[in-house]
Amino acid sequence: MLTLTRSVGETIRIGDDIEVHVVEVRGGTVRLGFKAPREVPIHREEVYRQIAEANLLAAQVTADSLGALAAFVPVPAPAESGSDAAADAKGTAEQPSS
Amino acid sequence: MTAVLPASVVVLGLVDPLPGFPKHRDYVLVGADNDGLVFWLQSMAPDGPRFLAVPPARYFPDYAPVLPGTVCAELDLEDPADAQLYCLLTVPNGDVSAATANLRAPVVVNPVAARARQVVLADGTHPIRRPLRR
Numbered sequence: 001m002l003t004l005t006r007s008v009g010e011t012i013r014i015g016d017d018i019e020v021h022v023v024e025v026r027g028g029t030v031r032l033g034f035k036a037p038r039e040v041p042i043h044r045e046e047v048y049r050q051i052a053e054a055n056l057l058a059a060q061v062t063a064d065s066l067g068a069l070a071a072f073v074p075v076p077a078p079a080e081s082g083s084d085a086a087a088d089a090k091g092t093a094e095q096p097s098s
Numbered sequence: 099m100t101a102v103l104p105a106s107v108v109v110l111g112l113v114d115p116l117p118g119f120p121k122h123r124d125y126v127l128v129g130a131d132n133d134g135l136v137f138w139l140q141s142m143a144p145d146g147p148r149f150l151a152v153p154p155a156r157y158f159p160d161y162a163p164v165l166p167g168t169v170c171a172e173l174d175l176e177d178p179a180d181a182q183l184y185c186l187l188t189v190p191n192g193d194v195s196a197a198t199a200n201l202r203a204p205v206v207v208n209p210v211a212a213r214a215r216q217v218v219l220a221d222g223t224h225p226i227r228r229p230l231r232r
Contacts, residue, residue, distance in 0.1 A: 039168040043218055051203045051218055052118035054226050058186040058200065059119070059147035066130055066150070068194035069187075072230045073135040074156050 109142060110207060110214045113172050117203075117216065122146045125214070127184070127207065137184060139205065151184035152199055157230060161201055163219050172215060173208040182207040186216075188227065198227035 004012060012020040018040065021033035034042050112123045124142040135156055140148040154161045163183070170178055183206055185199040201224040207214040 038166070039171070041166070041218065043220075047202075047218060047222075048117055050226055051200070051216070054188060054200050054203070055116050055118040055147075055149075055186065055216075057190070058149050058188045061148070061150050061187065061189050062192065065189040065192060065194050065197070066136065069136055069150070069189075069197065069230075070131070072194065072197065073131070073133070073152075 108209070108212045110212050113213055113215045116147075116205075117218075119147050127151070139184065139186070150187040150189070151205060152187060152230075154183055154185045154199065154201060154204065157185075157199065158201065158228065161224070163201070163204060163217075163224060164221060165206060165217060166220070169206055169215065169217055173206065173213045174211040175208045180208065180210065182209055187230065195231055197230040198225075199230055200226050201228050202226045 006012060006022045008022050008025055010022055012022075014020065017037055019035040021035070022030065023033045024031040036042060107126050107128055110125045110127055112125065115121065115123055119141075122141045122143055125146075126138075126140050126142060128138050128140065130136040130138050130150065135152065137151045137153075138148055139151045140146075165178065165181070169175070169181075173181070175181055183204045185201055185204050187197055187199055189197045202222070203216050203218045203226070205214055205216045
């Protein structure tokens with residue numbers, strides 16, 4: 001692993017279009033700012049690990065669960081909910097959180 | 099009804115594997131009930147994983163995730179409204195009353211292009227384990 005020493009206000013550049021700025025260092029905590037193309041997802045490592053763990057747990061499901069799940073599914077939808085799945089997707093751009 | 103499936107089963111290609119399952123990209127999404135309320139997301143590989151998935155709008159009407167703008171391009175979605183969302187269920191120890199849905203990382207599907215990906219939302223207020231039970 002490459003290790004670099006940087007001070008507050010300094011920047012690391014990765015490739016042509018990714019910048020990592022050292023915004024603040026206080027105690028054992030460092031605040032970083034990122035400039036990257038929108039197609040580059042930026043997440044805290046813990047988030048990905050949590051999603052992976054959740055997926056691994058989710059994959060332990062058995063067909064036995066299915067019948068019992070019926071008690072928790074919503075009642076059949078009224079007519080106007082026909083586009084509900086589509087209505088979820090706003091498709092609005094968002095900035096990755098730091 | 100939501101999530102109308104074609105008569106023949108379509109193989110969904112994940113543009114990125116699900117976190118935790120890096121070797122699997124090809125899945126099928128098949129209805130697990132007759133009402134389009136529960137689905138199996140099943141890997142094509144014989145030893146691959148399978149998941150129960152639900153269309154979140156039917157369970158969580160207040161759920162309105164903001165998808166990253168890049169997802170449309172990745173999935174060849176011309177209109178974000180064409181996307182279908184599925185949230186993976188976890189049934190801890192087979193206890194259905196404790197079942198939860200992952201709202202933080204919905205699987206976003208373009209049914210036309212048969213492409214999908216699990217999108218980790220930047221908005222941390224969407225829970226990874228939201229109880230299905232209301």
